[in-house]
Amino acid sequence: xxxxxxxxxxxxxxxxxxxxxxxxxxxxxxxxxxxxxxxxxxxxxxxxxxxxxxxxxxxxxxxxxxxxxxxxxxxxxxxxxxxxxxxxxxxxxxxxxxxxxxxxxxxxxxxxxxxxxxxxxxxxxxxxxxxxxxxxxxxxxxxxxxxxxxxxxxxxxxxxxxxxxxxxxxxxxxxxxxxxxxxxxxxxxxxxxxxxxxxx
Amino acid sequence: xxxxxxxxxxxxxxxxxxxxxxxxxxxxxxxxxxxxxxxxxxxxxxxxxxxxxxxxxxxxxxxxxxxxxxxxxxxxxxxxxxxxxxxxxxxxxxxxxxxxxxxxxxxxxxxxxxxxxxx
Ligand SMILES: Nc1nc2c(ncn2[C@@H]2O[C@H](COP(=O)(O)OP(=O)(O)O)[C@@H](O)[C@H]2O)c(=O)[nH]1
Ligand SMILES: [Mg+2]
Ligand SMILES: [Zn+2]
Numbered sequence: 001x002x003x004x005x006x007x008x009x010x011x012x013x014x015x016x017x018x019x020x021x022x023x024x025x026x027x028x029x030x031x032x033x034x035x036x037x038x039x040x041x042x043x044x045x046x047x048x049x050x051x052x053x054x055x056x057x058x059x060x061x062x063x064x065x066x067x068x069x070x071x072x073x074x075x076x077x078x079x080x081x082x083x084x085x086x087x088x089x090x091x092x093x094x095x096x097x098x099x100x101x102x103x104x105x106x107x108x109x110x111x112x113x114x115x116x117x118x119x120x121x122x123x124x125x126x127x128x129x130x131x132x133x134x135x136x137x138x139x140x141x142x143x144x145x146x147x148x149x150x151x152x153x154x155x156x157x158x159x160x161x162x163x164x165x166x167x168x169x170x171x172x173x174x175x176x177x178x179x180x181x182x183x184x185x186x187x188x189x190x191x192x193x194x195x196x197x198x199x200x
Numbered sequence: 201x202x203x204x205x206x207x208x209x210x211x212x213x214x215x216x217x218x219x220x221x222x223x224x225x226x227x228x229x230x231x232x233x234x235x236x237x238x239x240x241x242x243x244x245x246x247x248x249x250x251x252x253x254x255x256x257x258x259x260x261x262x263x264x265x266x267x268x269x270x271x272x273x274x275x276x277x278x279x280x281x282x283x284x285x286x287x288x289x290x291x292x293x294x295x296x297x298x299x300x301x302x303x304x305x306x307x308x309x310x311x312x313x314x315x316x317x318x319x
Pocket of ligand 2 (some may be wrong): 022023064065
């Protein structure tokens with residue numbers, strides 16, 4: 001009886017060293033004024049968000065790790081069913097950038113072969129503490145043939161855009177043919193989204 | 201939340217929600233029209249904001265809920281970690297909640313009429 005109200009469901013994961021901002025990317029207000037609330041105390045497991053891309057209604061289910069990354073125990077069960085992975089490092093922390101290569105190997109080992117990846121250099125609001133240049137981020141992404149973007153969960157820079165682009169990439173890969181045949185195809189707005197007042 | 205919404209005005213003849221359901225604090229849309237069914241079920245939800253010291257565990261007894269059969273029916277929702285077989289539901293954009301709860305055994309979700317906006 002229950003009619004399906006969406007066209008596609010994409011499962012996304014956030015991966016990367018502890019402290020890079022994965023939880024903030026998902027849970028933007030975690031150390032804000034609401035931190036005394038019941039929800040922030042128990043934490044968010046996942047979110048469901050609905051986006052419209054090229055006339056299709058897509059449900060994104062986005063999962064955070066429950067801190068397993070600290071013990072390097074992210075294995076096959078966490079990756080199961082994932083179609084998109086946001087691989088996050090901290091632009092103010094060299095080590096987290098060096099570990100991107102390790103995470104890529106972990107993903108190769110455990111995740112679905114055709115999972116779509118994107119590298120995020122987070123905390124780009126902390127320009128004065130930057131130790132990883134944008135060029136180095138771009139270069140490792142190019143080397144591995146994946147997308148790259150710098151983000152700030154704190155200032156809400158590029159977060160929604162990053163998820164939108166990853167969804168777009170999966171859509172293109174899985175339904176590309178169908179989309180190119182569709183006459184009402186819309187071009188994607190590539191402007192940088194920026195709203196400055198949200199702190200994570 | 202202070203608004204008194206008689207449930208009879210909010211549901212149609214089939215018991216479904218007539219209006220879209222939104223977060224009361226931000227523009228985030230939680231449910232489309234006609235995607236949930238009114239049910240009378242007793243469940244105590246923790247308060248959205250702690251009022252002060254020593255009231256951390258206080259709960260409000262609520263009985264008017266929108267029943268959502270399939271979690272993917274939600275337009276936008278935040279789902280908490282599990283506490284005693286229950287996951288609490290919050291706004292996906294501003295994280296305020298709980299606005300409802302999800303029963304892990306039955307896989308059904310419930311949104312409190314009194315904690316959302318109907319428009
Ligand atoms: N300046 C700044 N701090 C951030 C940002 N994202 C996260 N943080 C901070 O980094 C710390 C770790 O964030 P968290 O989300 O818990 O990292 P996780 O371990 O990857 O989940 C917290 O103190 C956050 O407030 C950001 O974009 N900018
Ligand atoms: Mg975390
Ligand atoms: Zn909200």
